[in-house]
Amino acid sequence: MKTSALKKALTKSQIIAEISESTQLTKKDVSAVLDDLSLLIERHVKRGAVGTFTLPGLLKVRKVRTPARKARKNVPNPFKPGETMDIPSKPASSKLKIVPLKALKDKAS
Numbered sequence: 001m002k003t004s005a006l007k008k009a010l011t012k013s014q015i016i017a018e019i020s021e022s023t024q025l026t027k028k029d030v031s032a033v034l035d036d037l038s039l040l041i042e043r044h045v046k047r048g049a050v051g052t053f054t055l056p057g058l059l060k061v062r063k064v065r066t067p068a069r070k071a072r073k074n075v076p077n078p079f080k081p082g083e084t085m086d087i088p089s090k091p092a093s094s095k096l097k098i099v100p101l102k103a104l105k106d107k108a109s
Helices: 012-023 027-045 102-108
Strands: 052-055 059-066 072-076 084-087 093-100
Touching (some): 012 027, 027 052, 027 059
Antiparallel strands (some): 052 059, 072 084
């Protein structure tokens, strides 16, 4: 199937309408599938879970743990040469990293 490039990003309701039209499913069914996909991703990346979710052929969602950083004093200020500044500490946190898979990268080029 030949696809055309979109000039403007679609909203959630427009995405649901497009998928509904192309798959002959109702908008309610498509919306339920997207909501379930969202819950499935959440279950994979929440605390104590696997930490990765792969949508085959499209993308991989991975939880990345960033370690805590200690406070630092009298660090040279990169924006004002000759001055020093204090950097506050930061607690450890988790972030999500989304990586496109090869099939999606090939479609983009």
